Amino acid sequence: MIGYPSAATLRELETELLRYFRLRVPAHVDPRDLVAEVWVAMADYRGRASHRTFAFRVARLRLADYYRYRDEVDPLTSSKYWPASEPGPSSLVRRLRERSSLWRAVEKLPPAFREVARLHLQGVGNFEISERLGLHYNTVRSRLSRALAKIRAELDQAGLERS
Structure with a gap:
């Protein structure tokens, strides 16, 4: 059975995620937006790893997507x-x-x-x-x-x- 983390664990995890994103994105980007995307993805958590491991895996993927798509433009309309x-x-x-x-x-x-x-x-x-x-x-x-x-x-x- 998949267990849910305590509120204290979630607060600690949120602090770590905010720190993770703040160190890796420009100052004009609100890291809370990226953390929110991690929380949305946590709905897919299936218990195969710890909550922290899963959250940081998602965070790394979100960060990669941020850098992959931040400068992309539609060449037909830009x-x-x-x-x-x-x-x-x-x-x-x-x-x-x-x-x-x-x-x-x-x-x-x-x-x-x-x-x-x-x-x-x-x-x-x-x-x-x-x-x-x-x-x-x-x-x-x-x-x-x-x-x-x-x-x-x-x-x-x-x-x-x-x-």
């Missing part, structure tokens, strides 16, 4: 890739075609890869994808890697440039 002035109609049409080609490539993926790729392109992190789809974290990483390779190949075959 101002970083658009000129300072408003784009002309021809560039808007080209962008729409590129986006359309991207989603067509996603639809051609085998079902096992399609949903992982779809969620990734919507900005969902790997850990959350694994939770939503009930897959192991490493399975999500593997499927996403393969899906992106297939999408790149499809876009290359269609003659579209990748950024």
